[in-house]
Amino acid sequence: MLTIKEIAEMANVSRSTVSRALNNSGYVSEDAMERIKKVIAETGYAPSEHAKSLRTKRTKVIGVILPTIQTETSSKIVAGIDKELSTQGYQILLANTNLDKAKEIEYVDLLKARQVDGIILVATNTDPLLLKKIKGLTIPIVIIGQEMEGLVNVLYDDYHASRELTSFLIEKGHRKIAFIGVDEEDRAVGFLRKKGYKDEMIAHKLSIEPAWIQKGIFDIDSGRQAMDQIWTTSQNKPTAAFAVTDRLAIGALSFLKDHKISVPEQMAIASIGASEISQYVDPPLTTIDYQNEKAGKEAAHQLLTNIGTKAAIKKIILDYRLIIRDSV
Amino acid sequence: MLTIKEIAEMANVSRSTVSRALNNSGYVSEDAMERIKKVIAETGYAPSEHAKSLRTKRTKVIGVILPTIQTETSSKIVAGIDKELSTQGYQILLANTNLDKAKEIEYVDLLKARQVDGIILVATNTDPLLLKKIKGLTIPIVIIGQEMEGLVNVLYDDYHASRELTSFLIEKGHRKIAFIGVDEEDRAVGFLRKKGYKDEMIAHKLSIEPAWIQKGIFDIDSGRQAMDQIWTTSQNKPTAAFAVTDRLAIGALSFLKDHKISVPEQMAIASIGASEISQYVDPPLTTIDYQNEKAGKEAAHQLLTNIGTKAAIKKIILDYRLIIRDSV
DNA sequence: AGCCAATATGGAATCGATTCCATATTGGCG
DNA sequence: CGCCAATATGGAATCGATTCCATATTGGCT
Numbered sequence: 001m002l003t004i005k006e007i008a009e010m011a012n013v014s015r016s017t018v019s020r021a022l023n024n025s026g027y028v029s030e031d032a033m034e035r036i037k038k039v040i041a042e043t044g045y046a047p048s049e050h051a052k053s054l055r056t057k058r059t060k061v062i063g064v065i066l067p068t069i070q071t072e073t074s075s076k077i078v079a080g081i082d083k084e085l086s087t088q089g090y091q092i093l094l095a096n097t098n099l100d101k102a103k104e105i106e107y108v109d110l111l112k113a114r115q116v117d118g119i120i121l122v123a124t125n126t127d128p129l130l131l132k133k134i135k136g137l138t139i140p141i142v143i144i145g146q147e148m149e150g151l152v153n154v155l156y157d158d159y160h161a162s163r164e165l166t167s168f169l170i171e172k173g174h175r176k177i178a179f180i181g182v183d184e185e186d187r188a189v190g191f192l193r194k195k196g197y198k199d200e201m202i203a204h205k206l207s208i209e210p211a212w213i214q215k216g217i218f219d220i221d222s223g224r225q226a227m228d229q230i231w232t233t234s235q236n237k238p239t240a241a242f243a244v245t246d247r248l249a250i251g252a253l254s255f256l257k258d259h260k261i262s263v264p265e266q267m268a269i270a271s272i273g274a275s276e277i278s279q280y281v282d283p284p285l286t287t288i289d290y291q292n293e294k295a296g297k298e299a300a301h302q303l304l305t306n307i308g309t310k311a312a313i314k315k316i317i318l319d320y321r322l323i324i325r326d327s328v
Numbered sequence: 329m330l331t332i333k334e335i336a337e338m339a340n341v342s343r344s345t346v347s348r349a350l351n352n353s354g355y356v357s358e359d360a361m362e363r364i365k366k367v368i369a370e371t372g373y374a375p376s377e378h379a380k381s382l383r384t385k386r387t388k389v390i391g392v393i394l395p396t397i398q399t400e401t402s403s404k405i406v407a408g409i410d411k412e413l414s415t416q417g418y419q420i421l422l423a424n425t426n427l428d429k430a431k432e433i434e435y436v437d438l439l440k441a442r443q444v445d446g447i448i449l450v451a452t453n454t455d456p457l458l459l460k461k462i463k464g465l466t467i468p469i470v471i472i473g474q475e476m477e478g479l480v481n482v483l484y485d486d487y488h489a490s491r492e493l494t495s496f497l498i499e500k501g502h503r504k505i506a507f508i509g510v511d512e513e514d515r516a517v518g519f520l521r522k523k524g525y526k527d528e529m530i531a532h533k534l535s536i537e538p539a540w541i542q543k544g545i546f547d548i549d550s551g552r553q554a555m556d557q558i559w560t561t562s563q564n565k566p567t568a569a570f571a572v573t574d575r576l577a578i579g580a581l582s583f584l585k586d587h588k589i590s591v592p593e594q595m596a597i598a599s600i601g602a603s604e605i606s607q608y609v610d611p612p613l614t615t616i617d618y619q620n621e622k623a624g625k626e627a628a629h630q631l632l633t634n635i636g637t638k639a640a641i642k643k644i645i646l647d648y649r650l651i652i653r654d655s656v
Numbered sequence: 657a658g659c660c661a662a663t664a665t666g667g668a669a670t671c672g673a674t675t676c677c678a679t680a681t682t683g684g685c686g
Numbered sequence: 687c688g689c690c691a692a693t694a695t696g697g698a699a700t701c702g703a704t705t706c707c708a709t710a711t712t713g714g715c716t
Binding site for chain 1: 671672673674675
Binding site: 048049054059082094282 | 402419442
């Protein structure tokens with residue numbers, strides 16, 4: 001590993017001068033500058049970022065904590081974050097929790113020790129312990145996807161999106177609408193989307209049979225099982241189902257297809273996510289686009305503006321868009 | 329930011345003793361240990377990783393360079409890498425090139441400056457400049473997806489997978505087989521898969537009409553366009569098409585569906601990738617599973633065993649698996 | 657009781673940069 | 687021609703850890 005000292009010797013100047021040259025801080029003669037540049041080019045010297053960070057307290061690294069990388073939502077968010085950060089020379093240090101709540105907290109500490117300049121947390125819950133840990137941080141943090149009081153949030157409008165989608169199903173003539181959700185510990189996806197559905201049903205004086213409400217995890221197969229449950233256990237079969245994610249909807253479609261239940265004639269399906277493949281399944285899914293990449297970009301942007309300055313507590317609510325296709 | 333010096337003062341010991349306590353390097357009395365632990369617990373002190381790395385030359389960070397995060401392949405690889413690395417306390421520093429070759433080289437330098445303990449490169453080309461840069465590195469590196477002489481490679485068996493898939497189509501009675509590929513600068517996906525297809529066709533004395541061979545980029549829409557080309561420009565219409573990725577195949581399916589060309593009766597489709605949704609499109613795709621997560625895991629494993637020791641140059645070729653579904 | 661080795665502890669150098677300060681060299685101008 | 691400010695340069699402290707070395711303390715054993 002080449003150091004600044006060696007470069008200085010080779011260019012016949014002091015370390016201070018090399019440093020000044022590297023950082024364009026002036027007071028370097030043309031002559032010296034040239035020699036230094038030449039030596040650097042020849043040797044391929046790259047200054048140690050660690051020594052630099054130790055001295056300057058800035059790392060140009062942002063920690064990103066996420067529940068999984070294996071969903072389209074996550075990768076779109078990360079892509080958005082990266083797009084924004086890379087324009088400013090920042091990089092992403094990944095912290096994947098694999099949906100483990102303890103790890104979420106642990107990673108906050110680890111990122112702190114690595115002195116990242118900021119953290120973006122793609123949250124799945126609003127655990128008080130996590131919240132407490134976050135509030136103790138001195139570096140800026142932005143939360144995506146869950147509302148946390150007193151912090152910078154980038155949010156999807158889960159409640160209204162959910163109401164609107166339910167309302168759309170009702171407009172289309174459906175009265176008996178089933179719901180495939182996820183655990184309500186996930187306040188945004190679990191609780192708020194369910195509430196939106198229920199409230200809209202109630203607003204239209206429509207009743208909900210308990211068997212119509214099923215829960216999955218975030219994969220395709222559990223969507224399939226949920227639809228199986230709905231179909232086989234409900235007394236009064238619904239004519240439509242609202243799945244809180246595209247994957248759950250795709251699982252549901254797969255069950256329906258195998259049982260020769262036609263979509264949308266016998267059972268309409270709608271969901272939230274607008275994943276790339278939602279338009280290529282059979283039939284193409286009616287779904288709500290959440291603009292995940294934009295969420296990532298927006299979060300990164302907020303974070304960058306908060307670095308170095310006091311964070312203005314903000315709630316950014318992204319808009320959504322209903323995409324109507326053949327599944328309803 | 330709390331430092332070791334302050335902890336030392338609070339615990340009434342020297343910095344050396346605190347350091348020894350932190351690293352369990354012995355020679356710390358029970359008494360002192362207890363006081364130090366107490367202070368650390370109370371203050372939530374976390375030692376600066378930068379100062380540590382500066383001294384020890386180890387960062388516990390691995391740089392991962394990839395062409396995009398927005399594909400299932402990439403996220404599976406990253407998930408695999410993370411799974412393996414996190415068991416050893418390593419983290420991932422992401423470097424997303426967005427398919428920009430210049431950035432690929434640039435990021436090697438940046439990661440070097442950040443003194444990552446190793447690099448995993450998910451490669452899309454075998455550019456000589458890149459190769460030269462890599463060979464100059466002193467830290468271990470593992471390449472996924474492209475064969476690079478003299479380095480540790482984790483490879484898919486593109487050539488044989490391609491031959492086998494072509495052979496399968498032929499077995500099924502197809503004689504006129506089209507091919508949707510990508511640019512051959514990507515040696516693995518572009519060149520080798522095409523060669524496998526061609527060689528297998530030749531081995532069976534089957535001729536290929538120029539219009540049957542089309543090229544896309546890595547997205548669904550270009551697969552659609554490629555199939556459009558094949559269908560509208562070929563004199564002699566093929567009865568099957570081999571797409572080098574699932575996305576291209578899905579695009580092709582979409583074209584066929586819109587033009588009421590039945591699959592597999594009028595046109596069979598097969599591809600490589602085994603993406604999660606390949607089984608939920610209509611009809612479910614016959615595809616080859618490459619085990620991307622395993623590739624990531626294996627690469628990370630190789631990298632970790634090469635840290636600290638001289639790298640054994642190795643070529644690891646992963647096996648693949650033909651998944652037969654209804655599209656053929 | 658006295659000696660030696662094991663244990664315990666602190667001091668100081670070090671890692672590779674930045675940055676403040678002191679000093680040396682210029683050049684413009686009266 | 688001499689003076690002052692701007693420019694150019696190097697020395698040294700510093701960031702926060704680790705680690706080598708020197709010294710102090712302890713306990714076991716003859």
